[in-house]
Amino acid sequence: MIPAKYPIGIFDSGVGGLSVLREIRAEMPYEDILYFGDQGHVPYGPRPMKQIQDFSEAISRYLLLQHAKIIVVACNTASAAALRYLRKTFPHVPFVGMEPAVKPAAEKTQTGKVGVLATPATFQGALYASVVERFANGVELFQNTCNGLVQEIERGNLNGDETRRILKNALQPMLAENIDTVVLGCTHYPFVIPLIQEIVGDNVQVINPAPAVARQVKRLVEAGRMANEQGGAIRIITSGESEMVKSSLMVLLGMDAEVETVTWKTDREIAA
Ligand code: DGL
16 A cells, blocks of 8 residues: 555656646645656657657656655656556556647537647657547647747746747647637646737637646545645755756746756666
8 A cells, every 4th residue: 555645746858747736736735746857858849759768767767766656747748758658667656647638629629620739759659649539530630849939938938029939830820720729738838828828819718738637646646545634745856957947936836945956877867
């Protein structure tokens, strides 16, 4: 039996997973959380699948060494590259991953046209192909990789010229095609929802899957009888610069927290 006091492990290439952490926190305020942001390697999106898989395996091992009772792959890109492999490699560990929310979008759209924003690796992965095959249901999908957007969000640039330019370039051609729904297929993007909504207008619905993912985490924790009713501590770990992550936490979540650092030895190993 896994002790309830053990933390929920969450990881992402950077600050994106904080959009999922925020929802998990709201659902389960008394859970301890251990968050790993791989700022040393961000962005994952343009990297080869095998390398993202190696990073994801090493981070999962690291979180398990710190007693994570469940691991949330709060990154669409890492989920695309590694989720199946992680479940096979660590068969006793419950994993929750991300997939682009094509299913709810296809159910909601009236025009039958949906925009999907995600990274190149997410679009290339078998997970996306399978989601489209199972759920698109004749709905037309317009995809864009928003090159450079993840880096802007890492810098806390949620509303600047470059962020606006990238989003306009992605969204305006989709609007011209008459989309009425946009799927956020990257966990960094919920932090720019106000700007996205400003560009697409009130008649287009923006879908952030993080709340549904948090509810799934809660279901699994409760089903495994691992729910903590006395914790609530958050530990933040980065493979990048702690000061930068500290200021991101303030900008993105209004959270003042200490940030621990780790270093990578190789693509497959984090120094203890
Ligand atoms: N937050 C990420 C995702 O959900 C990764 C972005 C990146 O590192 O390219 O896909």
